[in-house]
Amino acid sequence: MDDKKIEVLVCSGTLCYLMGGSELQLLSECLPPDLRGMVDVKGSPCLDFCNHPKNGRPPFATINGRCIAQASVSLLIAEIRKEIKG
Amino acid sequence: MLIRRELITRVVRLLIENRLEEGINRIPIEMRPRKNGSVRCCVHKDRAVIKYKLMALLGYNISDEVDELTPLSDYARMANQRTELTDTVLTVVDEACSSCRKTSYQVTNMCRGCVARPCMVNCPKDSIKFVDGQASIDHTTCVNCGQCLKVCPFHAIVYMPVPCEEACPVGAISKSDDGVESIDITKCINCGKCMTACPFGAVMEKSHLVEIFRNKREGRKLVAMVAPAIAGQFSADMGKILHSFKELGFDYVYEVAEGADITTKVEAAELQERLESGAPFMTTSCCPAYTQLVDKHIEQLKPYVSHTHTPMYYAAQVARHNHPNDVLVFVSPCPAKRWESFHDPNVDYTLSFEEYGAWMVAAGIDVNALRSTEIERYPSGEGRGFGASGGVTQAVKALAPSTLKITDIQINGIDKAAIRQLKSFPKSCPGNFVEVMTCEGGCIGGCNVISNPKVALRQLKQAVEAAPSIVNQEV
Ligand code: SF4
Ligand code: SF4
Ligand code: FES
Numbered sequence: 268m269d270d271k272k273i274e275v276l277v278c279s280g281t282l283c284y285l286m287g288g289s290e291l292q293l294l295s296e297c298l299p300p301d302l303r304g305m306v307d308v309k310g311s312p313c314l315d316f317c318n319h320p321k322n323g324r325p326p327f328a329t330i331n332g333r334c335i336a337q338a339s340v341s342l343l344i345a346e347i348r349k350e351i352k353g
Numbered sequence: 354m355l356i357r358r359e360l361i362t363r364v365v366r367l368l369i370e371n372r373l374e375e376g377i378n379r380i381p382i383e384m385r386p387r388k389n390g391s392v393r394c395c396v397h398k399d400r401a402v403i404k405y406k407l408m409a410l411l412g413y414n415i416s417d418e419v420d421e422l423t424p425l426s427d428y429a430r431m432a433n434q435r436t437e438l439t440d441t442v443l444t445v446v447d448e449a450c451s452s453c454r455k456t457s458y459q460v461t462n463m464c465r466g467c468v469a470r471p472c473m474v475n476c477p478k479d480s481i482k483f484v485d486g487q488a489s490i491d492h493t494t495c496v497n498c499g500q501c502l503k504v505c506p507f508h509a510i511v512y513m514p515v516p517c518e519e520a521c522p523v524g525a526i527s528k529s530d531d532g533v534e535s536i537d538i539t540k541c542i543n544c545g546k547c548m549t550a551c552p553f554g555a556v557m558e559k560s561h562l563v564e565i566f567r568n569k570r571e572g573r574k575l576v577a578m579v580a581p582a583i584a585g586q587f588s589a590d591m592g593k594i595l596h597s598f599k600e601l602g603f604d605y606v607y608e609v610a611e612g613a614d615i616t617t618k619v620e621a622a623e624l625q626e627r628l629e630s631g632a633p634f635m636t637t638s639c640c641p642a643y644t645q646l647v648d649k650h651i652e653q654l655k656p657y658v659s660h661t662h663t664p665m666y667y668a669a670q671v672a673r674h675n676h677p678n679d680v681l682v683f684v685s686p687c688p689a690k691r692w693e694s695f696h697d698p699n700v701d702y703t704l705s706f707e708e709y710g711a712w713m714v715a716a717g718i719d720v721n722a723l724r725s726t727e728i729e730r731y732p733s734g735e736g737r738g739f740g741a742s743g744g745v746t747q748a749v750k751a752l753a754p755s756t757l758k759i760t761d762i763q764i765n766g767i768d769k770a771a772i773r774q775l776k777s778f779p780k781s782c783p784g785n786f787v788e789v790m791t792c793e794g795g796c797i798g799g800c801n802v803i804s805n806p807k808v809a810l811r812q813l814k815q816a817v818e819a820a821p822s823i824v825n826q827e828v
Contacts, residue, residue, distance in 0.1 A: 281587060281714055281718065281719045281720050281721070282719075284710065284804065285362075287354075289804035289805045289809070290805045293808060313721070
């Protein structure tokens with residue numbers, strides 16, 4: 268893997284928040300030690316996934332641009348690992 | 354919780370479109386279409402559960418039902434004409450409940466039927482017999498003492514609690530003969546812990562949404578009074594949050610933190626007066642679940658509870674003075690505050706944080722995307738700080754004279770252990786100022802909050818820092 272960090276955007280739009288998304292704001296501090304330093308977590312206004320049912324259900328996040336629906340801290344950690352493995 | 358939020362959003366959408374009566378019967382069908390399978394035994398059961406949850410959102414007790422065939426549209430029509438509210442805030446959706454077995458100890462198949470049989474030997478009621486080489490508990494005689502669980506070397510015995518009963522700090526919710534939970538309102542303090550604990554969402558808060566929208570349609574002006582904990586609920590500053598109420602159609606917005614400033618001033622003076630006249634301690638009075646706890650369960654603590662009114666009371670007094678004919682809506686973190694608002698002489702209705710969030714979603718408003726309005730009247734930072742545990746103490750200490758020696762204690766969340774502790778205070782209290790919050794973390798941990806309390810606390814701190822200190826303010 269190159270040194271480029273994995274970019275995670277967590278949605279802090281109103282719908283995602285209402286559906287439990289505020290917890291995602293804690294992702295950085297919940298990352299296991301081996302992932303710290305490899306991931307760049309940022310908050311984002313509405314990612315506009317919520318307006319298209321085909322994207323699944325909120326809360327949403329993206330990992331290197333890939334949409335993750337019904338995101339939770341544990342799901343995002345698992346998805347980050349998948350991303351690292353390629 | 355998520356289903357409840359989706360239901361609220363759908364109801365608000367219909368209210369916005371003024372199509373509640375027309376559209377509400379379809380919600381159970383839209384949420385549980387035949388082709389998607391069911392969560393419970395069948396799609397019809399799922400729909401029935403949703404129907405009764407919607408009944409609560411229309412402001413009804415489930416037990417108000419007289420005819421099972423009454424459609425939701427009829428309830429919507431009746432709710433639109435309703436003029437009276439009651440102070441029964443919570444209702445149990447019996448259709449959703451009844452799934453939990455009575456609290457019990459159960460033997461699992463980990464039981465090895467060991468020779469020593471410590472479970473049988475230690476059971477004080479002789480309730481354990483051995484059937485086919487395995488322990489079996491006779492539930493007709495078992496008293497749920499848990500001795501068997503403690504002594505089994507193979508951890509073969511498990512405790513199966515009923516989540517709502519386990520969470521209720523005052524034993525107010527229990528199974529009636531038909532196996533369904535019911536709330537004893539003579540004991541209930543409206544803390545809402547049962548609502549949070551039930552994994553089936555069977556405990557619902559009765560809503561005032563229909564009334565709020567009816568008043569709006571009739572052209573009455575709406576005044577929102579937002580509890581301090583709102584500062585942590587969305588990823589937006591207070592300017593945006595206050596602006597969002599205008600976008601929703603409220604005409605005026607007040608921060609209840611302004612009322613908290615009056616509470617602080619009165620409470621600091623009261624504490625000084627009490628301590629100087631020899632009282633051993635005083636407790637706060639701003640959490641209505643706590644004051645109900647004292648009224649209903651800890652009579653001996655009553656003389657020590659502050660007589661100062663809550664922030665909601667003072668804020669509503671000011672708002673009513675400024676808007677004598679308008680509709681005052683308290684925006685609330687918990688059912689206890691809904692109960693308090695019913696008894697407040699000035700507040701008309703309550704809107705929970707969840708309902709506020711769902712209303713924004715239904716109206717297509719993203720609070721982050723709004724511009725931050727200029728705040729006209731700043732409360733103090735300490736007043737905003739009432740939203741989290743420790744906030745009241747900090748505010749009172751800031752205003753009390755430095756000669757008054759305050760030793761503060763915080764009861765950060767009410768559970769059975771905290772109640773035992775509170776009961777001991779009249780005999781011996783280790784401090785002279787006791788702040789009591791029923792919810793862990795304070796109101797940012799209330800059962801209607803949207804945001805994770807840890808995230809909410811960070812934001813609340815920012816809102817506190819953005820406001821001037823009470824020490825420099827003329828209240
Ligand atoms: S609201 Fe609180 S006191 Fe009332 S039944 Fe539920 S848990 Fe018990
Ligand atoms: S601590 Fe706050 S949110 Fe919790 S019951 Fe008391 S007033 Fe309500
Ligand atoms: S609110 Fe999260 S994608 Fe729109």
